[in-house]
Every structure is written in structure tokens, then in C-alpha cells.
């Protein structure tokens with residue numbers, strides 16, 4: 197008797213995954229010699245790159261290349277020489293920036309922890325700048341101070357921490373103590389009706405040291421007004437369409453300022469480039485509208501709630 201089962205059913209069915217695997221194996225069998233050659237070349241190139249990198253490090257830090265090559269100078273010595281280099285950069289820099297941390301009562305414990313992480317990031321970015329900032333952390337609570345100490349605050353160069361304790365130092369006293377001229381200050385706040393156009397070395401910017409997911413709208417604007425300080429927002433809206441909110445995290449604002457100062461003489465588009473390089477790229481829509489880049493509502497919301505909470 198003849199079978200009614202079609203030949204299609206009898207043929208073994210191969211999944212897409214298996215098919216891909218088979219193709220890969222076939223490709224390997226056919227081309228293994230050339231693939232091995234490519235691997236060898238890649239390894240050689242990596243070796244040359246590593247060697248060149250060591251040479252560059254030696255040049256940057258004035259360390260004898262041979263001693264680096266022989267492993268005589270260990271990581272600790274390199275670190276020390278970087279610290280010396282950073283100290284020198286600080287000595288030659290007049291740039292000052294204030295992170296106003298006087299907002300402890302507006303934050304939950306985990307938000308204070310997140311702020312600590314953001315300040316750590318600011319310090320780390322500051323170390324990479326050609327002209328670093330002298331950073332003042334104003335009115336740091338005991339809880340934030342504990343966390344900053346755990347993160348190594350006592351060893352940080354260029355960071356002055358003003359503790360909020362019983363002998364409450366008000367803002368004017370703080371300015372007087374550190375000889376900071378009030379008229380040079382601009383309090384950065386996303387709610388200001390003024391826009392900052394350019395930043396000069398002698399301006400002293402204040403960034404709010406607060407993580408509140410913008411629950412407390414207008415907090416820093418009110419504070420700047422109460423203290424009689426000039427205030428301004430970043431010109432984000434001129435370059436990027438954020439459909440929900442233009443309020444960024446403390447460390448992002450610090451990084452934008454650092455990028456701006458570092459590149460303002462190198463490019464005319466410095467604001468645009470700083471926004472594009474600091475605000476995470478994966479958040480961008482790539483929708484170019486009249487020369488602006490858009491972030492969708494949803495993406496902006498994610499941005500606000502991402503690792504570095506605002």
C-alpha cells in the first residue's frame with residue numbers, strides 16, 4: 197500500500213538557530229587558515245597598541261619609558277605622579293564652582309546616597325579637566341558627609357567641604373570666608389527665565405546638590421532669589437527638544453560645564469556638542485527638527501529616572 201504522507205513531513209526540520217550553527221561550522225572548516233591568520237594579526241596589533249599606550253603614559257607623566265616597560269614603576273607610583281600632576285593643574289586654575297548641598301530635608305535616604313554618587317562622579321570628571329575647578333560643597337549634612345568620607349573625600353584634591361553643623365554658616369558668611377565675590381555668582385537652575393549664553397573663567401557657578409526627581413519644582417530658583425543671586429538655566433532648548441523636562445542631574449550639569457570650559461575655544465558649537473556628549477546617546481530619537489535633536493516623552497522620563505537620578 198502506498199503511503200499518503202508527503203515528503204515534506206518526512207524531511208527533518210532544522211530550526212533557524214541550527215541552520216545558522218551549521219553555516220558557521222561550514223564557514224570555519226572552509227576558512228580556518230585565513231581566520232587564524234586574522235587572529236594572529238589582531239593580537240600583534242593589540243600588542244603594538246599596548247606598547248604605544250605605555251609610551252604615551254610615560255610622555256604625559258614624565259616617567260622613563262624603559263622603567264615602565266620593565267615594570268619597575270608600579271601602579272602606585274603612576275597614581276602618585278597623576279596626583280602631583282592634578283595638584284599642579286589646580287594651582288594654575290582660578291575656576292571655582294559651588295555645589296549647594298543644603299537640601300537634605302527634601303531628600304529620602306536613598307536619594308542622599310545617589311547624590312553622594314553624583315558628587316563622586318563630579319570629582320572624577322574634574323580630575324580629567326585641563327583646567328579643573330576648585331569645588332566647594334556647601335552645607336553638607338552629616339549623613340552625606342559620612343557617605344562622602346567612605347568614598348574617599350579626605351583624599352580628594354580641590355574639594356572643600358563645608359559641613360552643616362550647629363554653627364550654621366549662612367551663604368554670605370561662607371562667601372566671606374572663602375573670599376568669593378557675590379556679584380560673580382550665577383545660580384544654575386532649570387526654572388530660571390534667564391539663559392546662560394557663555395561661561396567665563398571668573399564666573400562662579402552654583403549647582404543644586406539635590407536628587408528629588410524634580411518633586412520640588414522651583415526650589416533652587418526660590419533659593420537664588422532669596423539669597424539675592426543671579427540665576428540662569430542652561431540653553432538646552434536651543435539645541436535639543438526635551439518634551440517633558442529640561443531638569444538634569446547635578447553631575448550631568450557639572451559635566452556639561454566642564455565640557456564647555458574645555459572645548460569653548462575649539463568649536464563654535466560647544467553647547468550643542470556638550471549636550472550631545474553628556475546626555476546619554478541611547479536616549480536620543482535621532483529626529484532632527486530644524487537642527488534640534490528630539491527626545492521622546494518616554495525617553496526623557498527614562499532619562500530622568502536612569503542611573504543618575506535627578
Ligand SMILES: C[S@@+](CC[C@H](N)C(=O)[O-])C[C@H]1O[C@@H](n2cnc3c(N)ncnc32)[C@H](O)[C@@H]1O
Nearest residue numbers: 384385386403404412415416429430443444506
Ligand atoms: C536634579 S536638579 C534639582 C531640581 C530641583 N527641583 C531644583 O529646584 O533645582 C539638580 C541641579 O542641577 C541644576 N540643573 C538641572 N537642570 C538644569 C538646567 N536645565 N539648567 C540649569 N541648571 C540645571 C540645578 O542647579 C539643579 O538644582
